[in-house]
Each structure stands twice: as C-alpha cells, then as structure tokens.
Amino acid sequence: ETGVTQTPRHLVMGMTNKKSLKCEQHLGHNAMYWYKQSAKKPLELMFVYSLEERVENNSVPSRFSPECPNSSHLFLHLHTLQPEDSALYLCASSRLTSGATDTQYFGPGTRLTVL
Amino acid sequence: TQLLEQSPQFLSIQEGENLTVYCNSSSVFSSLQWYRQEPGEGPVLLVTVVTGGEVKKLKRLTFQFGDARKDSSLHITAAQPGDTGLYLCAGASSSNTGKLIFGQGTTLQVKP
Numbered sequence: 001e002t003g004v005t006q007t008p009r010h011l012v013m014g015m016t017n018k019k020s021l022k023c024e025q026h027l028g029h030n031a032m033y034w035y036k037q038s039a040k041k042p043l044e045l046m047f048v049y050s051l052e053e054r055v056e057n058n059s060v061p062s063r064f065s066p067e068c069p070n071s072s073h074l075f076l077h078l079h080t081l082q083p084e085d086s087a088l089y090l091c092a093s094s095r096l097t098s099g100a101t102d103t104q105y106f107g108p109g110t111r112l113t114v115l
Numbered sequence: 116t117q118l119l120e121q122s123p124q125f126l127s128i129q130e131g132e133n134l135t136v137y138c139n140s141s142s143v144f145s146s147l148q149w150y151r152q153e154p155g156e157g158p159v160l161l162v163t164v165v166t167g168g169e170v171k172k173l174k175r176l177t178f179q180f181g182d183a184r185k186d187s188s189l190h191i192t193a194a195q196p197g198d199t200g201l202y203l204c205a206g207a208s209s210s211n212t213g214k215l216i217f218g219q220g221t222t223l224q225v226k227p
Contacts, residue, residue, distance in 0.1 A: 002157065042119070043158075043203065043217035056214065090157050103148075104215065106157030 003027040004107035006091050012113045013081065021076040021110045023091030030096055032074040033104065034066060037088040049074060050096070081114045088112070117142040119206055121218030128194055129226050136189045136202055136221045144206035147180055147187045148215070152201040194225045 004025045013019050025032065034046040048056035049068040063085075065077040074091055088111050092104040120139045128134055138147065146165045150158035162171050164180035164187060171178045175198075177190040187204055201222050205215040 002159065004157070040124075040219070042219050043205075043215075045214060048214070092157070103160050103163065106150075106159070108156050 002105045002107065004091060004093055004105050006089075006107035006110050008110060009108065010111045010113075012115065013078070014115050015081060015083075017081075018077070018079040020078065021089055021091075021112075023074040023076075023107055025072055025074075025091075025093040025105070025107075027093060027105060029093040029105075030071055031094045031102075032068060032071070033092040033094075034074065034076055035090040035092065035106075037090055037109070043090070046076075078112075081112075083114050086112055086114045117144070117206065117208065117216045119204055119216055119218040121204055121221055123221060124219060125222050125224075127224040127226065130196060131193050132225075134191050134194060134223070136204075136223075137186070138188070138204035138206075138218050139186045140206060140216075141185065142206070143184050144208075144216075145184075146207045147184070148205045148207070149178055149187070149189055150203040150205060152203060152220075154200075158201075158203055191223075194223075196225045196227050199223055199225050 007022045031050045033048050036044045045058050046060045047066045052068045063080050067075040088109045090109045091107040094102045094104045096102050122137050148163045149161045151161055152158040162178045167182045167184045169180045175192045179188050201220045203220045204218040208214040
C-alpha cells in the first residue's frame, strides 16, 4: 500500500464510450502524474500537475483529458479512444516537481482495454 | 531527447545465481532511481543514487551510479524467487522538473 489509490482497477470500453479514471493520494503531496505503460515500451509520462496546475503535457492526444480539482485527486477523462490506447495507466504523486530526487509513489494502475 | 537503454530485457535464472541489470544513456542525469514492479501493482522505489560513482546496498541488491552519471547497474547476489518481477531504471531530468525518463524494464524470473 503506497498511499496512492486508483479506480477502477480494470476497464473495458468501446471506442465510442466516455469513461474516467480516478486517482487519489493520501500522502499530502503537491504533485501528481499520469503515466501510460504499454507492453515492451518504457513508461510514458502523459501529464504532470503541480499544486493543481498542469505543468507538463507530453503531446498527448486530446482524447485524453486530465483534471486535477485539488491536490489529492487526479482524473483522466477518456473519450473516443483507439485500440492502441489499451495499456496500464499509472498515477503517481510526489512531494514536489522541482526536486531531482523526490520520490514518486505509484498507484496500482488501471488496466484499460479498448475494443 | 534523453533516453535510457536497459538490458537485458528478459532474464530467467535459477535460485542462488547472481545477475546484473544495466541502464545506459548518452545523457547525464541529476539522479537515477531503480523501481521494482510486480504484476497488478505499480512500481515501488528501491533506491535513488545521486552522486557519480555512488554505490548503495539493499540487502542482496547492489546499485551503482556511473562516474559520469550516465549509466547505472543493479546487481543481485544469490537471487531468490521473491526477487521475480519487473525492474525499472528511471533518470531524473537534468532540468530539475521532477520528470523521470524510464528504461524499457528488465523482466526477471527466478526459478526455485
């Protein structure tokens, strides 16, 4: 238990559906992250939020829409996804984004399958 | 673009054997972190190395950061089945934004 929870743990959706992934951290951190983990590829950073402001968007398609209503919660809204978007989506949090050695604590991930 | 090449990608060994995983880059990193990920879980931090040439030990695991801070290695002595998992190296961006660059990962299987 890392203090970062993600729901749902598994999600199957069609290409025309709209769904949301939720992440919650109980660590009092100021920064939150979304990563995509696909088979045989490195973890890809998607978005970074620091103090509820988006500070990084790694050229992610607009069919992925993040939302950070407060420092403890992070959402990833999904719509009109493609089969190649099927992956494990990981949320992480850290104390700060400015520290090179700040530890990122990961949630268990949401396994997404797009049919 | 900063990249981390991790090798080998897959490793299957018998209990009691030693192994080394390598993480290499042409870029300099402020620090390098090693994570272990088990199926159905997110990565869990094992260690962070910051200083060039630094060596850190965690029980049977030895981590080394290259002198030039471009590469790192993880050595496991007398591997146990409980060491089975995905090992990830991640370099912290030199621009100090907290952004991590991940290697592809090494899947380790230790057979009893």
